[in-house]
Amino acid sequence: MSESIEPKAYNPRAVEAHWQSLWAARGTNNVDLDGAENPFYALMMFPYPSAEGLHVGNLFAFTGSDISARFHRLMGHQVFQPLGYDAFGIHSENYALKIGAHPMELTPKNVANFQRQLERAGLMIDWRSKVDTSRPDYYKWTQWVFLQLYQQGLAYKKAAAVNWCPTDKTVLANEQVENGLCERCGTAVEQRVLEQWFFRISAYAERLLGNLDVLDWSSITKQAQRNWIGRSEGAELVFRVAASDTSVRVFTTRADTIYGATYLVLAPEHPLVAAVTSDAQRSSVQAYQEATRKQDLIARKSSREKTGVFTGAFAVNPATGADIPVWIADYVLMEYGTGAIMAVPGHDERDFEFARVFQLPIVRVVAAPGDDASTPLGDAAYTDDIGGHLVNSGVFEGLSVSDAKSRVTAWLAEHGHATAVVNYRLHDWCISRQRYWGPPIPIIYCDHCGTVPVPVSQLPVELPFIPDFKPDDSGISPLARHEEWYRVPCPTCGAMARRETDVSDTFLDSAWYFLRYPSATRHDVPFDATRTKAWLPVDSYIGGNEHAVLHLLYSRFITMVLKDAGHIDFEEPFTRFRAHGMIIREGAKMSKSKGNVINPDAYMEEWGADAFRMYLMFLGPYEEGGDFRDQGISGVKRFLDRLWSSVRDAASDGAPDPAVMRQLHRTIRKVGEDTANLAYNTAIAAMMEYINHVRRGDRVPHRAEVLPLVQLAAPFAPHLAEECWATLGGTSSVFDSGWPAFDAALLVEDEVDLVVQVNGKVRGKVRVAVDIAQDDALTKALADAAIAKFVTTPVKKVIFVPKRLLNIVVG
């Protein structure tokens, strides 16, 4: 009789298919949205369904989020983990253009492919709550959100410059412009001025900034938002224009340097330029304005050479009374502050450079400690605003910079020349897109009634199927070519009117999707009040830090607006946010052009979803990402095989090994702590270490040694864990079995290895009772010849750290 050798490996394909169909049949991944007692909303950033299919980066992100969600479920929560598709947007549209397809036909195919891949990956998703931002039953409510802002006076229309590619005849998002060139065809991008819709996010700057202090978010993300909001305290100063009745307002953070303001600069497009320009200078001023207008935004930002033109006007420095020239220059930006500055070349680098080029006077008004008014400035502006004191500054002579800031502002304010103000870098959010693949902005223009919002009862404003969705030379949306679509009766007066033909930014779709998920099955409301109260705000949000400012800031803004409108009772959408890292390969980002893109399908096919998931998590710290190496996955698969064979061979008679059980309880503690902290790589390492004890030398493990390990491994390798759980006699899902508790008593040790150092160098270790006294430890250490031989001179000092080390200092 030949003995058949049982394989140690398991067959992931069969096991995973089996459990996925069982989960679907039993509704294991679904949660009762109306009856959960201990709800936990676990959110992952939804993907853009690209035609290339699921990227490993997506899977890395989703797996980390899924582990956290499954862990919380094992900890006793009812976990709601939905997922959907961010399917609208210029990215999908451009891809459709490139391959000659229509986004309305292409998107469902891409979504179906993503759906297949995501299901294969075995995520614990409640698919009943799936959303697709490009479907009318979703964007109906995106349009509703727009109307909420409109009604609050937070949506307005104004003319603004956009990036225009003359070859592709299309408007480009800033992200699609690289070094001033169109990312698709390489043509230089031009500026065009168009009427656009904006959201007044700047009105929320202070609240968006202030709340950051109390949010449990990755600090890098909070820091990025702070920088983006860019709060800066200063003053607006008023400069009268000599021989006229106009004046120029400037913003400065350095009011203390007013005595050194030797000229003013206006942005070229500043509205006062025409009024102040002298006849003699008019033609050169206009030529300069024309030149800077044509210059594209990116080229302007990358060039640092100072250019500008004198307007012929002079302003009066309110401190010195001197007439100072007024210039225009493109280093002053219309979008920031008042679009005008007082130039203090002695104490601002940019002003210094400009003054050098045009030979304008440079005056020192701040001196470093030990210096005085006569100390030459040398080759650079002195910009330190901490240690210096004022010189050449009249009554303020000698004051420290910080005192002078407030004193000068107060003094100027008394004379009507200043107001203390706070400025933000954050601009209002332009949401208009002169494109096709997005939700039409729900506005109608009527000759009689003006701008009329589409009544909620008439939503959605459906995006029509049009074959010619390609943008043209006109700079207006493709929808503007379809009169049968945009000609509608005015909702107010019934006269023929015209729809807004722009669509809204994709970021608006994603700025509220987390509100939609729990209510995705409701068609009569954007979000159900009871469910929203039960599930939101989101308990755990995990996503990429590339969205640190745009998506995460917009979501916070929209949530605040909806709260202010009385629709919800919280103003921060994400209680906890963690940014995951990025998966790179051979030190570089994965990209098609580099040919180093990993296709998850092939890996899941060869190794199984569990092994692939676990390998991605084992690569490195989740919050840092890691470098993908093909070979590494075998180690994880080996672990899973060992787990499987241990469970299969486990004995239930006799008693478990006490030493193994101690190790088990250490492992339970470690894996629990690490998983809670998203330290998945070390959690996995701890489980590997444990199985090395359990399975050492092919020993037959006891059931009690492996059963809790199955629960620990379940968030990481859910399919195999279910298989193991069933093999051990479990009748329902392992995810309803609870997280194992560790027995603290088992972790208490009687003896420890005490490290013995002599003069800080490790010379040995001694096994001692945990509570040994210093003197006894020293005696024991000196009894060890290997240690004693280094103690040849008198002992000067002994450092004793209980349970850890003994350092004998000799002299």
Place this chain on the structure above:
RNA sequence: GCGGACGUGGCGAAAUUGGUAGACGCGCCAGCCUUAGGAGCUGGUAGGGUAACCUGUCCCGGUUCGAGUCCGGGCGUUCGCACCA
């Protein structure tokens, strides 16, 4: 320029937050088992040295009984933002 993160074996990485540097895994070496193995198991694996030992966490300096960890300076990698007044 501003802000952040980071720098540890051949490789991916650990290190209880100031206390045995290199856990865990890959790779490699040796052995066992096998007709065979891209299977399984055992042991080894920072560098130098026969050894006792010495050296070692990007570099230089400091604090400390003790530094990968803290401080100062430098170099390098990387990610945001970038003429923001």
